Amino acid sequence: MRAEGRAVCVGRDIDTDLIIAGRYLRTKDRSVWAEHAFEDLDPALAGRLKGAVIVAGPNFGCGSSREQAPVALKEAGVVAVAAPTFARIFFRNAVNIGLPVLECEVPCQEGEAVRFDLDEGWIEAAGVRRPLRPLSPRMREILRAGGLVPYLSGGRG
Amino acid sequence: MSTLSEQILGAPAGEYLDRRVDRAFAHDGTGVLALEAWRAIGSGVFTDSDRRHLIFDHIAPANASLTADLQHELRAFAKEQKVHFSDVGGGVCHQVMAEGCVLPGEVVVGADSHTCTLGALGAFATGVGATDLAGVWATGETWFRVPETTGIFLEGTFSGAVEAKDLALAYVAALGMDGGTYRALEFVGEGAAGLSMADRLTLSNMAVETGAKAGLFYADETTRRYLAGFGHEVEVQRREVDGYPDEVTIDLENLEPLLALPPRVDTVCPVAEKEGVPVDQVFLGTCTCGRYEDLERFAAIVRGKTVKVRTVVVPASRAVLLRAVETGVLTTLVEAGCAVGTPGCGPCLGAHMGVIGEGEVCLSTANRNFRNRMGIGGEIYLASPSTAAATALAGEIASPEGCL
Numbered sequence: 001m002r003a004e005g006r007a008v009c010v011g012r013d014i015d016t017d018l019i020i021a022g023r024y025l026r027t028k029d030r031s032v033w034a035e036h037a038f039e040d041l042d043p044a045l046a047g048r049l050k051g052a053v054i055v056a057g058p059n060f061g062c063g064s065s066r067e068q069a070p071v072a073l074k075e076a077g078v079v080a081v082a083a084p085t086f087a088r089i090f091f092r093n094a095v096n097i098g099l100p101v102l103e104c105e106v107p108c109q110e111g112e113a114v115r116f117d118l119d120e121g122w123i124e125a126a127g128v129r130r131p132l133r134p135l136s137p138r139m140r141e142i143l144r145a146g147g148l149v150p151y152l153s154g155g156r157g
Numbered sequence: 158m159s160t161l162s163e164q165i166l167g168a169p170a171g172e173y174l175d176r177r178v179d180r181a182f183a184h185d186g187t188g189v190l191a192l193e194a195w196r197a198i199g200s201g202v203f204t205d206s207d208r209r210h211l212i213f214d215h216i217a218p219a220n221a222s223l224t225a226d227l228q229h230e231l232r233a234f235a236k237e238q239k240v241h242f243s244d245v246g247g248g249v250c251h252q253v254m255a256e257g258c259v260l261p262g263e264v265v266v267g268a269d270s271h272t273c274t275l276g277a278l279g280a281f282a283t284g285v286g287a288t289d290l291a292g293v294w295a296t297g298e299t300w301f302r303v304p305e306t307t308g309i310f311l312e313g314t315f316s317g318a319v320e321a322k323d324l325a326l327a328y329v330a331a332l333g334m335d336g337g338t339y340r341a342l343e344f345v346g347e348g349a350a351g352l353s354m355a356d357r358l359t360l361s362n363m364a365v366e367t368g369a370k371a372g373l374f375y376a377d378e379t380t381r382r383y384l385a386g387f388g389h390e391v392e393v394q395r396r397e398v399d400g401y402p403d404e405v406t407i408d409l410e411n412l413e414p415l416l417a418l419p420p421r422v423d424t425v426c427p428v429a430e431k432e433g434v435p436v437d438q439v440f441l442g443t444c445t446c447g448r449y450e451d452l453e454r455f456a457a458i459v460r461g462k463t464v465k466v467r468t469v470v471v472p473a474s475r476a477v478l479l480r481a482v483e484t485g486v487l488t489t490l491v492e493a494g495c496a497v498g499t500p501g502c503g504p505c506l507g508a509h510m511g512v513i514g515e516g517e518v519c520l521s522t523a524n525r526n527f528r529n530r531m532g533i534g535g536e537i538y539l540a541s542p543s544t545a546a547a548t549a550l551a552g553e554i555a556s557p558e559g560c561l
Contacts, residue, residue, distance in 0.1 A: 021529060028189065063527060066187070067288060087335070088370055137173075138300050149194055
């Protein structure tokens with residue numbers, strides 16, 4: 001699975017409250033989450049997420065189990081999230097909804113192209129190619145299916 | 158020589174496995190998305206209804222028509238699938254599950270990050286998202302990576318006004334907000350053996366604040382006695398490992414009352430360093446510190462006095478509330494001027510009932526103080542029930558040391 005996007009840089013320890021605030025959760029309308037993504041971090045950020053690869057510092061997605069966080073990013077058009085480490089519930093949620101998560105150390109240059117290949121296990125940013133920490137075979141299967149729902153409804157055991 | 162997680166999951170750290178889930182639960186916040194995902198999976202099969210729970214706690218009672226409509230739909234679903242259902246007023250999911258629903262050695266998943274609370278009972282309990290939970294509803298199982306373990310060695314006993322919440326803040330500060338990522342924590346040592354079940358639940362609760370997947374205590378005589386109160390006879394669990402590649406040792410004797418400063422849970426200092434900081438609200442409750450023992454500690458300090466600042470108390474469950482009624486603790490709290498809310502999460506997640514305004518400061522017994530969590534532009538300090546009581550009486554951050 002190869003894809004690319006423009007880098008949008010955020011810091012370390014970005015918690016799920018910052019990704020989508022609790023006050024916007026009580027709805028089934030996913031566009032609400034996309035519209036308010038990162039609002040408490042930077043209200044202008046949501047407008048720049050279409051086609052973006054979020055490049056974050058360590059511990060991205062810490063905090064709540066709220067799946068609305070990765071859904072908000074995917075719904076807003078985020079292609080993938082890259083960070084040296086992720087909080088584990090966010091990491092698993094992202095795979096479950098079909099949003100690629102890239103565990104890697106990359107420098108972030110705002111707006112520059114970021115390319116990656118999940119199967120070959122590399123990411124290219126600021127002109128340098130680096131390896132990705134491999135996903136488990138199961139996680140790769142789930143991502144390839146487009147998320148856990150299509151994976152399970154595709155006739156697994 | 159296996160860690161407790163390895164014993165329960167039946168495989169060594171680092172291994173991936175599929176495992177039947179003994180207990181699974183969702184709440185009104187995560188249940189709606191899980192229901193959508195379950196419908197989308199389209200199997201039509203709901204497995205193990207008698208081991209699945211739906212617990213309304215996040216915005217309970219509902220605060221608006223939209224919330225009410227979503228809850229109405231979930232309530233009908235719970236009835237249709239015959240799951241255990243705890244409606245408005247039953248309490249926080251983790252506390253409700255801890256009241257006799259979870260046993261040592263079980264594998265438990267909850268669609269809430271603080272599901273690690275139930276590790277206090279010797280279960281492997283971890284938080285998942287809504288789609289993961291829907292997968293468990295449909296198939297009865299899920300996959301796990303068996304975590305490596307960090308040992309938290311506890312020595313000595315608490316002295317003065319120090320309690321479990323201070324210890325929780327101490328270990329979170331020692332590990333940092335991501336020091337436990339992808340790992341399990343095991344609380345061991347004589348200090349751990351001496352802790353009550355209420356204290357253990359507080360400690361396991363905050364494991365996820367270090368990024369950990371689970372926070373476990375070995376089931377011992379305390380666990381046996383606690384669960385016997387709910388009619389369960391359980392075996393004790395034996396520790397097979399002496400040491401861990403990663404260890405943290407904390408001497409309970411040398412702790413002092415602590416605070417987590419906004420907006421990070423791992424930025425911790427002694428309460429004494431921040432005495433005099435004015436607060437606008439004190440909040441006692443949540444899955445961290447809303448148990449009877451917490452209310453009792455708070456009541457012991459405010460008894461016969463009046464709080465100087467608005468103080469919201471939310472018991473963690475109906476059982477907690479009832480016990481506080483029976484013992485008179487509730488009367489003490491109300492006479493002291495506290496506002497008492499429906500058992501549940503209360504204002505912890507900033508959704509209703511006690512949200513703070515811009516520029517306001519809340520001292521809370523909860524587990525998170527992220528920016529804007531309890532209201533836009535507000536600040537949250539985290540502390541123990543005793544510190545909360547001393548602060549409520551003073552109207553500014555105050556140490557409980559002088560109150561005992």
